[in-house]
Amino acid sequence: MQPMLATPAPSGVLPRGAAWAFEVKWDGVRVLAEVEGGLVRLLSRTGRPVTPAYPELAGLAHLPDVLLDGEVVALEGGVPSFAAIADRMHVRDPRRAAELARVRPVTFMVFDVLRVAGADVVERPYDERRRLLEALDLPEHVLLSPVHDDGDGLWDVTRAHGLEGVVAKRRASPYRPGARSGDWVKAAHRRTRTAYVAGWRPEQGGSGRLGALLLGAPDRDGALRFLGRAGSGVSGPLATRLRTSALGLARDTSPFADTVPAVDARGSHWCVPELVVDVRYLGRGREGRLRQPVVRGLRDDATVDPWEQE
Structure with a gap:
């Protein structure tokens, strides 16, 4: 399964109103995390296995049968650094990956869930999937990507803190695997x-x-x-x-x-x-x-x- 993708905001202007939720646009590597039978499998946006690159995410194994969507980020001074994550994404040697995880662990910022306890939830609305996601007991190095109601305020905060931008998500929308949908709209400062x-x-x-x-x-x-x-x-x-x-x-x-x-x-x-x-x-x-x-x-x-x- 491939992740849902956002469309660029027309003229860089995000939608407004109560029908939308707003999240930080993280500057990292998109990853789908599948947990089944106590085994963790991490997949890139294109479906390539990347599990060996991020051994610090092994704690996901305790979750019930789930499929999570999120962004793996490497923080420098509290801000995601693409240069830092670029050094991690190509590593496949377990010993090298383990050393990098010890020195500079990544964080998996989770923002959606496609399957919970073996049940497919992609057709459920964003708000319902979010509640299911918030009920999960996430392990160390895995965080929920915060949701905000005020898109303009989040835009100003992300710009002030050197973050990449904002993604607006229609609250009533399903998850559309592999599709670039207008239900998700992105805008970047850079x-x-x-x-x-x-x-x-x-x-x-x-x-x-x-x-x-x-x-x-x-x-x-x-x-x-x-x-x-x-x-x-x-x-x-x-x-x-x-x-x-x-x-x-x-x-x-x-x-x-x-x-x-x-x-x-x-x-x-x-x-x-x-x-x-x-x-x-x-x-x-x-x-x-x-x-x-x-x-x-x-x-x-x-x-x-x-x-x-x-």
């Missing part, structure tokens, strides 16, 4: 998105190291569109890993359906668009290019947002 790596450029100076990525996203017809070139954030171990992976996906021609400007294409190495990165940016230009994109990390737990999505 724009982020996922993108495919479709090419890369080496650093200037002839070192051969990776210096920038050429990013793309599919349009409504499935054609890959150019989002821009990103050099910020591409350094150290991340740059090494990206270059190694991109070399294994090398191709001779550009995978983009549109023309990449010469200033960006010059000296580029093309690759099959399979690698997915998380990007923060200031906005988009007239041709849809990202303004001042910063690469935050490599993702293996997410799909790429469509070209048209803001």
